[in-house]
Amino acid sequence: MTGYRLREGATLVLRVDDGPWQTLTFDTDTVPDATADGAELRATGEQLAAAFDGVDGVTADVDPDGALVLATEGTGESTVLEIDPAASTAAAALGLGAGGPVAVTGHGPGSAVLTGGTAGPYALPAGASMSVQVDGRSRRKVTFDDQEGQWSADDVAARINRQLRRAVARVTGDGRVRLTSPTQGVGSRLTVSPPAADVSDAAAVLGFTGDAAHRDPYRTAPARLVCRPVAGTTVLENLTSAPVELQLPTGRQVLPARGRLVVASGTAADGLLRRLVGQGTVRMSPERNS
Numbered sequence: 001m002t003g004y005r006l007r008e009g010a011t012l013v014l015r016v017d018d019g020p021w022q023t024l025t026f027d028t029d030t031v032p033d034a035t036a037d038g039a040e041l042r043a044t045g046e047q048l049a050a051a052f053d054g055v056d057g058v059t060a061d062v063d064p065d066g067a068l069v070l071a072t073e074g075t076g077e078s079t080v081l082e083i084d085p086a087a088s089t090a091a092a093a094l095g096l097g098a099g100g101p102v103a104v105t106g107h108g109p110g111s112a113v114l115t116g117g118t119a120g121p122y123a124l125p126a127g128a129s130m131s132v133q134v135d136g137r138s139r140r141k142v143t144f145d146d147q148e149g150q151w152s153a154d155d156v157a158a159r160i161n162r163q164l165r166r167a168v169a170r171v172t173g174d175g176r177v178r179l180t181s182p183t184q185g186v187g188s189r190l191t192v193s194p195p196a197a198d199v200s201d202a203a204a205v206l207g208f209t210g211d212a213a214h215r216d217p218y219r220t221a222p223a224r225l226v227c228r229p230v231a232g233t234t235v236l237e238n239l240t241s242a243p244v245e246l247q248l249p250t251g252r253q254v255l256p257a258r259g260r261l262v263v264a265s266g267t268a269a270d271g272l273l274r275r276l277v278g279q280g281t282v283r284m285s286p287e288r289n290s
Contacts, residue, residue, distance in 0.1 A: 004048060004068070006041045010090035014083045016057035016072050017180075018115075020173045024055055026090055045069075068094065076110025076184050078217075109185030112215040114192060117207030119175035120153030128200035130208065132164060133191040135183045140164050141195075144202055153177050156206065177206055189216035232265040235285045236273070244281060247272065255282070 012024045026043075028036055030051040034043035045062035052060035052070070058081065061069050072079045082103040085091035096102055112135075126148035131139040142163045144151065151159075153171040160169035160177070168190075172178050181188040192208035194201045203209060237260050238244050244255040248267050255261050265286060267273075276282040 003042055003044045004093055006043070006090050006093045008036070008039045008041055010041075010093065011088055012083065012090045012094065013087040014055070014058065014070075014081065015173055016082075017074070017078075017080055018082075018172045018174075018178070019057065019170065021084065021087075022055055024051060026051060072106060074106070074111075076106050076108050078110030078113050078180075079106035080104070109188075109218055111184050112181040112188040112190045112217055114179045114190045114208060114212055114215050115172060116177045117209065117212050118205065120156065120171075120177070121150040122153070122156060122205050123149070124151050124156075124202055124205055125200040128202040128205065129195045130201065130203035130206075131193040131195070132160065132168075132179065133189075133193070134164065134166070134168060135181055135187055135189060139191075139193065142202065179208075186218045186220055188218055190214070230264045230266075232286065233262050234265050234267075236261045236263060237283045237285065238281070239283055240281055244276065 006026050008027055010026050012026070013021055014024070015021045024030070026034075026041060026048070028034065028041070031041060031043050031047055033047045033050070034041040036042075045066045045068040048068050049060035049062060052058055057073050059071050059073055061071070063069050070081060072081045080103055083091070083096055085096045085102055088096070091097075124144045127143065127145050129141055129143040129145075131141050133139040140163065142160050144156075144159060153175050156177050157169035157171050160179070161167050166182065168179050168182065170178055170180070179190050179192070181190050191214045192203050193213070194203050203213065236246075236255055238255045238258055241257050243257050243259075246253045246255055246261075248263065248270055250263075250267055253261060253263075273282060273284065277284055
């Protein structure tokens with residue numbers, strides 16, 4: 001395919017997973033191998049791909065035709081790559097739509113994600129705490145005991161990661177705290193719990209309440225059959241020396257020669273059975289469960 005032609009200084013505005021918007025500028029610094037022609041840059045997909053090295057959460061490559069391909073570093077259905085073409089002066093040259101954000105999602109099982117319902121800064125009382133459980137492991141307590149006052153979303157995310165000893169918290173583009181399980185698919189789950197009644201509730205202040213307090217998107221369960229006792233059963237007895245085929249409401253059954261079969265009393269009311277009893281082929285003996 002032919003190369004790309006962009007204006008010097010054209011921008012692409014994008015974000016990953018509702019994170020902060022990032023702006024990438026295409027110029028002779030970010031695309032040093034491009035051909036500059038006055039105010040225009042001419043570049044291949046490979047040359048443009050190199051400009052994305054400093055963009056968080058995004059990788060860039062080319063397809064077999066040489067077209068630029070952008071992808072998220074994360075995978076799964078919970079991963080989103082979003083472009084704002086209205087704010088991106090490079091959108092038209094890159095073949096991206098106009099008139100609003102363009103978003104694409106990953107495929108396959110993703111990770112459990114919880115996003116607090118409140119944007120920072122947060123008024124957290126000294127000693128406020130909450131518990132966070134990641135992937136069903138032991139709950140870890142997160143305490144904000146340094147100071148009473150305003151906490152930025154960045155400070156809260158850093159405190160959570162430090163006390164959990166793993167990077168699960170980050171800040172969204174609109175200033176909320178988001179927790180993401182490090183596991184994808186089955187086993188990926190998150191739970192945020194309030195502290196004891198006499199301790200200030202950090203989960204409530206951050207907005208980790210209700211549906212935002214638990215996420216188990218890939219819960220598995222065994223196949224289950226519930227076997228309930230019936231009110232009574234009836235024993236069918238074949239009085240002949242040949243098998244008898246019965247087309248019962250519950251399905252086809254074969255009553256062996258001189259054999260016996262236990263059925264629910266309701267099934268025994270079937271008209272065919274009544275006729276066989278009348279012919280002397282089958283005998284029915286009701287039994288009542290204790």
